[in-house]
Amino acid sequence: MCGAIKGGPSLDGVDVENQAVIQGIVTRDGQPVGNAYVRLLDRTGEFTAEVPTSATGQFRFFAGPGEWTLRTLAPKSISVDSSVTAAKGVVAEVAVAV
Amino acid sequence: MSRESALVTADWVEEHLDDPSVVLVEVDEDAEAYDKGHIPGAVKLDWKKDLQDGVRHDFVSKEKLEALLSAKGIGNDDTVVFYGGNNNWFAAYAYWYLSYYGHENLRLLDGGRKKWELDSRELTAEVPSREATTYTAKDADGSIRAFRDEVIEAIGTKNLIDVRSPDEYAGRLLAPAHLPQEAAQIGGHIPTAGNVPWSKAANDDGTFRSDDELKELYADAGLDEGRDTIAYCRIGERSSHTWFVLKEILGYPNVKNYDGSWSEYGSLRSVPVALGDEPGAA
Numbered sequence: 001m002c003g004a005i006k007g008g009p010s011l012d013g014v015d016v017e018n019q020a021v022i023q024g025i026v027t028r029d030g031q032p033v034g035n036a037y038v039r040l041l042d043r044t045g046e047f048t049a050e051v052p053t054s055a056t057g058q059f060r061f062f063a064g065p066g067e068w069t070l071r072t073l074a075p076k077s078i079s080v081d082s083s084v085t086a087a088k089g090v091v092a093e094v095a096v097a098v
Numbered sequence: 099m100s101r102e103s104a105l106v107t108a109d110w111v112e113e114h115l116d117d118p119s120v121v122l123v124e125v126d127e128d129a130e131a132y133d134k135g136h137i138p139g140a141v142k143l144d145w146k147k148d149l150q151d152g153v154r155h156d157f158v159s160k161e162k163l164e165a166l167l168s169a170k171g172i173g174n175d176d177t178v179v180f181y182g183g184n185n186n187w188f189a190a191y192a193y194w195y196l197s198y199y200g201h202e203n204l205r206l207l208d209g210g211r212k213k214w215e216l217d218s219r220e221l222t223a224e225v226p227s228r229e230a231t232t233y234t235a236k237d238a239d240g241s242i243r244a245f246r247d248e249v250i251e252a253i254g255t256k257n258l259i260d261v262r263s264p265d266e267y268a269g270r271l272l273a274p275a276h277l278p279q280e281a282a283q284i285g286g287h288i289p290t291a292g293n294v295p296w297s298k299a300a301n302d303d304g305t306f307r308s309d310d311e312l313k314e315l316y317a318d319a320g321l322d323e324g325r326d327t328i329a330y331c332r333i334g335e336r337s338s339h340t341w342f343v344l345k346e347i348l349g350y351p352n353v354k355n356y357d358g359s360w361s362e363y364g365s366l367r368s369v370p371v372a373l374g375d376e377p378g379a380a
Contacts, residue, residue: 035215037212037215037216039302042263042264042265044264046263046264046295046297047263047295047297047298048263048265048274049263049274050184050185052131052183052212052215055134064265064270064271071302073212073216073302073303074216075215075216075217075218076218079302
């Protein structure tokens with residue numbers, strides 16, 4: 001496996017072939033936001049999962065194939081929604097600016 | 099129980115940071131969260147290392163709990179305020195677990211760690227030192243914990259509430275989407291269980307919805323107040339959150355948490371299972 005992946009955390013050790021990964025980075029004015037929360041909402045808008053961003057603003061979900069919405073909450077910001085499509089064996093990268 | 103007796107606000111916690119009768123306890127699945135920063139004065143409980151037996155597939159025994167709380171400097175008369183990440187899932191689990199062993203003064207910080215962080219309130223990496231106590235736990239309270247046989251008998255007779263996400267309920271996923279997919283042998287849910295994802299009980303910032311909203315939520319899912327209720331999820335932590343809502347906030351009398359949950363039920367031989375978005379028949 002090769003190929004430079006921007007944004008999300010390193011995929012070393014992740015079984016990408018068998019997972020539908022959604023990952024990325026949250027930034028404010030180009031700087032990573034390390035104390036944000038990213039929620040994964042399903043196609044009906046229902047909450048499926050939530051993770052805090054890492055110190056470097058990164059996050060990752062193991063989703064199922066299909067359409068998802070990421071809702072990002074950060075201090076002193078309104079929430080930001082981003083649409084994303086996940087597929088097995090593919091890493092969907094999302095850049096979120098708050 | 100009621101909202102007033104079970105929940106405290108972030109403002110209340112800030113006002114009681116120096117109150118010696120109040121012990122703040124952070125409980126996380128990601129135990130490193132505490133080490134990076136926690137509410138000043140809070141002690142740490144590791145959901146896995148501290149609260150799971152490690153050999154038996156069970157939480158720690160009464161004797162181990164007594165040793166743990168004594169070493170953490172928590173006394174029988176202290177007011178214990180739990181909070182944590184994951185929208186308080188593991189904090190609610192610890193609350194349920196200490197209720198099981200009879201601790202009387204328990205609270206949950208509304209919104210947990212997330213609300214505290216989103217408010218930009220103070221966090222510190224400084225670990226407090228507390229003098230050891232001699233904690234004495236009470237005998238286990240079987241009225242709030244369900245085991246598998248009771249759950250099977252509850253099909254079609256008691257309220258069963260599956261609090262996982264719709265995709266887990268239907269059998270399309272086996273675990274929450276932020277974790278690798280590993281869990282029970284099969285997907286699906288316990289027949290007749292209604293699906294009320296734990297998240298519907300909380301606002302985006304992790305605080306609980308109002309009493310009226312919560313009552314309507316479970317009534318709409320068919321919860322019959324005249325029947326006993328059992329809540330379950332995958333490993334019993336999200337269902338602790340819902341147990342907390344039903345028993346501690348709304349004050350329903352007979353509510354149990356099935357902590358074996360789907361990771362156990364979905365691995366049992368020869369028990370009924372329903373697939374798809376509908377509850378299914380008994």
